[in-house]
Structure formats: C-alpha cells, structure tokens
Amino acid sequence: MSRPRCPFYGFSLMTPLKIMLDSRGNRCALITDAHSPCLYHAAGERAVQWSKCVYNAVGPAGSLLIQLADITVYPAERPDGVSLVEWARESAD
Numbered sequence: 001m002s003r004p005r006c007p008f009y010g011f012s013l014m015t016p017l018k019i020m021l022d023s024r025g026n027r028c029a030l031i032t033d034a035h036s037p038c039l040y041h042a043a044g045e046r047a048v049q050w051s052k053c054v055y056n057a058v059g060p061a062g063s064l065l066i067q068l069a070d071i072t073v074y075p076a077e078r079p080d081g082v083s084l085v086e087w088a089r090e091s092a093d
Contacts, residue, residue: 003075003091004038004047004048005048005049005050005091005092006038006048006049006050006053006091006092007050007065007073007084007087007088007091007092008020008028008029008030008050008055009026009027009028009029009038009048009050010022010023010024010025010026010027010075011023011027011029011073011075012027012029013029013030013032013071015032018070018071018072019071019072019073019074019081020071020072020073020074020084021074022074022075022076024076025037026038026041028055030055030064039053039054040053050092051092065084065085065088068084069083069084069085070084071083071084072084073087075087
C-alpha cells in the first residue's frame, strides 16, 4: 500500500484511548471535528507534504510528535500497532 508522506494522513485519532486507527481514506487525524480531510486535499493540492503542514510546527510545548509520543498507530500494514514516533520515522517526508 502506498501512502502519502504524512504520519497522520488516513487515520482517526481516538485521544482517550491513545490510538490512531486507519480510516483508509484522506482523513487527517489531527482534525478531530467530524470527518475532516487533509488540509492539502481540501485546498485542491494533490501532494500531501507533512514537512510543510501547518500542524507540523514546534510550539511552546515542543513538537507535536513529542506531545503525542504515547499514541499507538494501527495502520493496515502493521495490524499489531506501532508507536507514533516510529510510524512518523517510517512515513513522513
């Protein structure tokens, strides 16, 4: 399966459970209200670019990946789950 180069593309974030589930679509796990597609797709862009995403920024509390380090990701290709930090290393641009 070929995925866009973004660790949050195609996932739903279930914060209380600290998991991200594969939605097999264009959903952005970081947009939690209703079904929310990736901002790049919503803007008509074809290529998803995590390195340029507005959510990929360092703020007062540190990087987003550090804040969400305890999240387990369940992509279709890794059904036993993987840490978000490891998934980001494998999937980000």
